Each structure stands twice: as C-alpha cells, then as structure tokens.
Amino acid sequence: MESRIRGAALVALLLSTAATAHEHHMDKIEEGHAISDDPIDSILWIHILIQCLAWGIIFPTGMVLGIIRSKWHVPVQTTGSALAVVGFFLGHKHKGRQFADNIHSKFVPYIMLMLIAQVAMGVYLKLHLEKGINGKIRKIVVKAHGVVGKALPIVTWVQFVFGGLTALGFCRADHTGQCLAHFIMGSAFIAYGVILIILLLVGQIWLRRTGRSQEFFDSLVIAAWGCVNTFTEHRWGEPWRGNDLQHTSMGVIWWAAGLVGIWLSRTRSGRPKRNLIPGIVIIVTGWAMSAHPQHLPISTMIHTVFGYTLMAAGAARVIEISFVLKDRSATTVDGSDPNSFQYMTPFLLMAGGFLFMGATEEQMQLLADANVTHVSYVLILFSVAFLLFLFVNMLVHLYAVSAWGQDTKADPEAPRTNGFANGHARVQPNGYARADQRVRDAEEFELEGLDSEDENDDVLANKERRPLVAQH
The missing domain is CATH 1.20.1420 (A middle domain of Talin 1)
Known part of the structure; x- marks a missing residue:
C-alpha cells in the first residue's frame, strides 16, 4: 500500500x-x-x-x-x-x-x-x-x-x-475584462442548457422530491447573477464608459425579475408552481444584446444573431410551459418521454452560449481581417453547439438506460427508494419506464403533499389496493 x-x-x-x-x-x-x-x-x-x-x-x-x-x-x-x-x-x-x-x-x-x-x-x-x-x-x-x-x-x-x-x-492587457465577460457568460448559458437537458430527461423525480418548481432554482440563480452584474459591470466612482450603463441595468432587471420568479414559484398552499419569469428574462436579455453597440459590422451581426437566439430560447420556454406542458412539470411522471419541443430551449441556450463566447473584440477583428462573413461563422458555431448537444444527450441516455434498467445492480452511492435504484422503475428495451402499478403507487405516496385534494383521494385508494397488488 x-x-x-x-x-x-x-x-x-x-x-x-x-x-x-x-x-x-x-x-x-x-x-x-x-x-x-x-x-x-x-x-x-x-x-x-x-x-x-x-x-x-x-x-x-x-x-x-x-x-x-x-x-x-x-x-x-x-x-x-x-x-x-x-x-x-x-x-x-x-x-x-x-x-x-x-x-x-x-x-x-x-x-x-x-x-x-x-x-x-x-x-x-x-x-x-x-x-x-x-x-x-x-x-x-x-x-x-x-x-x-x-x-x-x-x-x-x-x-x-x-x-x-x-x-x-488573445485576452491580454486591455482585452482581459471583455474576454472574461464573454467567456463566463457564454459558458453560463451553455451550462444552463446542459442542466436543462439533465432535468428534462432524468431529473424530474428529483425535482419533485425537492418540493420546488424548476423556476424557483432558475430564478434564484438569475437573481444572484443579477446582483453580481449590478456591482461589477461598472467601476463605481469612475466615469461611465461604453456599454457600462446597459450592462449594469441588465444586472438590475435580472435580480428584480429573479425575485419575482422566486415569489411566483409556489402556490398559496405551498405547492410548487411553474412560472414564465425565467423565459421572459431570457427574452429581454436577448433583445438587449441584439441592439448592443459594436465597433465592427461583423461584431454587430454576431451580437444580433446571439440576441435573436436568446429571444428564441426564451420564447420556446414560455411556449413549453404555457402550451406544451400547461403548467405541469413534465409530460410523464418520471420525465422519460419528453415532448420534442422541449429540446428547443436547451439547444438554443447552448447555441447562444457559443455565439457569445465567439464574439470577443479580438475574434471579431481576426474574422474581419480574414474577410469571413458572419453567416459562415454563425453556421460553424451552430455546428459546434449541435455536436455538444448530441454528446450531452448521449451521456444522459447512457445513464438513463443503464441505471434505470438495473434491478439489482445499481450505484450504491445513490439513494434507494421504492425498491429501485434512484427511485425509478425498470426500463423496457425502448428506454421508457413501465407503468408498474407498485412504483406509481409509491411515487404518488411520496408526492402526496404536493398533489391536489382529488389526487390525494386517488393515492389513498391506491394505498388500500397495495396488498392485493403485492400478492399478485
């Protein structure tokens, strides 16, 4: 040893x-x-x-x-x-x-x-x-x-x-601060997209157990990020330069809207509630970035496409919550079969992140000197976003199919509930959870405090039937 x-x-x-x-x-x-x-x-x-x-x-x-x-x-x-x-x-x-x-x-x-x-x-x-x-x-x-x-x-x-x-x-001397802003914010959008994919495909049951809606966590991060931007985008005590005021005001609207999102994430009875605030914040941020003043024409176009991409991501989130899910947390209990439209928001966020990371002053000058058009550059960045989006989906799929499909061989570090690893039912070859009545009963019992009164009656009825199901 x-x-x-x-x-x-x-x-x-x-x-x-x-x-x-x-x-x-x-x-x-x-x-x-x-x-x-x-x-x-x-x-x-x-x-x-x-x-x-x-x-x-x-x-x-x-x-x-x-x-x-x-x-x-x-x-x-x-x-x-x-x-x-x-x-x-x-x-x-x-x-x-x-x-x-x-x-x-x-x-x-x-x-x-x-x-x-x-x-x-x-x-x-x-x-x-x-x-x-x-x-x-x-x-x-x-x-x-x-x-x-x-x-x-x-x-x-x-x-x-x-x-x-x-x-x-790149990113030395006077360019360091501008680079930090682009790469940190761009990486944050990409990370946001990755987290949304994980929550969409394998995180719904965990989200239910927290007793919070997804918008609670989104709004909390938005509010915190807004506070940071409010006090770091301008060097207080010095003259306002360039886009300082726009950056600072964007930080203010983020923490203000984030607080609203946190407040609206629960009903009067304390149950988790979906809301549109994070989607609206993304739309407003995209609109602001699409009109961000730039020194080079190609930089202006890239920022415009970035802004439109964010606006599309926010609009997709609003449509998903309002019309696809109709305020529900997912299309299925465990989220194993999401609606195809739900993939739009995470992908557009990831694409927007790459666009913003690729829009620094030095990168734009390099492209302008090489006579590269913004269309070619945007297509390349979208291609990279597609590849990362594919890779993340493949990893999540590998986890979901392998972990959820194991009855006795599971991760010992993960919590065990309902008799199954990670609290999920056995998975059929097509990767979707079976409608096993025992697992559904257990899940409904766990979420009893989060359901409506009518749903609670169904849970009690299921609890009374459980011995018959177990004997069967």
Whole structure:
C-alpha cells in the first residue's frame, strides 16, 4: 500500500517538475505580442487532438460509466489517463509557434494533479480494503472520488478555453475584462442548457422530491447573477464608459425579475408552481444584446444573431410551459418521454452560449481581417453547439438506460427508494419506464403533499389496493 502511495507521489512530482522546468522559447515573439508568427506544428496539433479526445470525450463517458457502476468504467478511464499523459508530454515537445507565459500552461499542474489523485483513489477503491480503519477511509475516498470525477468536466472546459486563448494569443492587457465577460457568460448559458437537458430527461423525480418548481432554482440563480452584474459591470466612482450603463441595468432587471420568479414559484398552499419569469428574462436579455453597440459590422451581426437566439430560447420556454406542458412539470411522471419541443430551449441556450463566447473584440477583428462573413461563422458555431448537444444527450441516455434498467445492480452511492435504484422503475428495451402499478403507487405516496385534494383521494385508494397488488 505504501509503495503505491509513494509511486503516485513520485508521478505527481515528476509531472509538476516537467511542467515548471519546461523552457518556453520566446526569442521569436515580438515585443507586445503573446505569440510568434510561426504556424502551429503537427506535434502541437496532435497534442490538441489527443487531449480533446481524452479529456473532452473519454473522461466524461467514463464518469457516467462510473456512476452506473459499469464494468467498462476502469478500462475507459485507464485509456483516457494514458492518452492524457501522452498528450501532456507532446505539449512540451512541440516546435513552430512560440508562446509567452500563459494561463494554459500554469493551469496544467493543477488539472494533472486532479487526474493523478483520481487515478490513485480509483486504484485504492479497486483493492476493496474494507477492514479496520480502511472501512472509514474507504467511505471518504468514495465521496472524494465521485466529487473529483464530476468536477473534471468543468475543469476541463476551463482548460480548453485557456488553450484556445493561448493558441491565438488573445485576452491580454486591455482585452482581459471583455474576454472574461464573454467567456463566463457564454459558458453560463451553455451550462444552463446542459442542466436543462439533465432535468428534462432524468431529473424530474428529483425535482419533485425537492418540493420546488424548476423556476424557483432558475430564478434564484438569475437573481444572484443579477446582483453580481449590478456591482461589477461598472467601476463605481469612475466615469461611465461604453456599454457600462446597459450592462449594469441588465444586472438590475435580472435580480428584480429573479425575485419575482422566486415569489411566483409556489402556490398559496405551498405547492410548487411553474412560472414564465425565467423565459421572459431570457427574452429581454436577448433583445438587449441584439441592439448592443459594436465597433465592427461583423461584431454587430454576431451580437444580433446571439440576441435573436436568446429571444428564441426564451420564447420556446414560455411556449413549453404555457402550451406544451400547461403548467405541469413534465409530460410523464418520471420525465422519460419528453415532448420534442422541449429540446428547443436547451439547444438554443447552448447555441447562444457559443455565439457569445465567439464574439470577443479580438475574434471579431481576426474574422474581419480574414474577410469571413458572419453567416459562415454563425453556421460553424451552430455546428459546434449541435455536436455538444448530441454528446450531452448521449451521456444522459447512457445513464438513463443503464441505471434505470438495473434491478439489482445499481450505484450504491445513490439513494434507494421504492425498491429501485434512484427511485425509478425498470426500463423496457425502448428506454421508457413501465407503468408498474407498485412504483406509481409509491411515487404518488411520496408526492402526496404536493398533489391536489382529488389526487390525494386517488393515492389513498391506491394505498388500500397495495396488498392485493403485492400478492399478485
């Protein structure tokens, strides 16, 4: 055991030493620039492709396989770890373009340390040491392993952004603040879309158990974000410049509308209630961004398309709640069969996020100099949004079909209710939950306090019939 721990510590030391000892040749970088004029060589391209494959595809897939306790979890993560180490060393052996000191290289030791810790914890858990003090240590390691594993996709996203900015030499000096605004807000819209997909496909029962409507959580985040924007978009005590007033006023309407959304998220009796406030906020934000003053014509067009995309996302949310669901939380009890229209809002949010991330001043200047039209650029960004949207749906589908379809083999970390993992019924080959009367009775009993009086009568009747169903 001690030898394994020492081995992991040695690997961490070697990797961190390599990262800090790597010589960043900067003799070809002109003064005032962050990169040289040399092209990216083949070794660096291979580094980029390998790391995208390992961190962007293999590790998230392995994370889901770990959650559902699949036998493929260890092989997949082992493959990803091997590729990540290879890509790590290739990143220090490239020629061609030179880079000044940058955030991408400085962030490498931290993300690699997370990977090493994750591998070490995985090896420890695989040994199944459960006697004596190892029993207590194992519980801690199981939780830490899960937390780090779920945090890796987020950290990976940040490192990918840092890598793209470093490759182009963007977001330095006076451009830093503007870049932060675009990439943080754009990433937030993408994350919002991902969360909506998860809640749409596998989160409905969890949402019911919280006793809150989805709009409560949305409005809470909107209000908090609005407070931050109100006091950070302008340097108080200094003259108002550029779009400071528009950014600040947008923060004000966010927290004001967010408070309204929180208030409307419950009925008089305390039951969760859907409302349209988050959708309206998205529409207003899109309208404001579509008229955002810009210096370049292509930047104006990109911001206009971004605004229209957000407006479409907000309108789709309003239509979904009002006309598709008619104030219900989902089309089915467990949300396993959503209406096709419900996919519109998360996709448009993700597309809007990519549009906003791709609309910084330096990116717009680069496209203008290359005579790239806004139509071509928008189509490319929408294509990337479609691919990420597909990948997220595939991961959620993998979780839903595998986890919900297991009767005895389930994630021991997940809460067990109704006799099934995650509180869901067995799933048929088509991926949809069976109308098992026992599970429906149990779910209705759990939600008894959230239902109307008529529904409560049905629950009581079902409770009286339960012994007959069990005997059958």
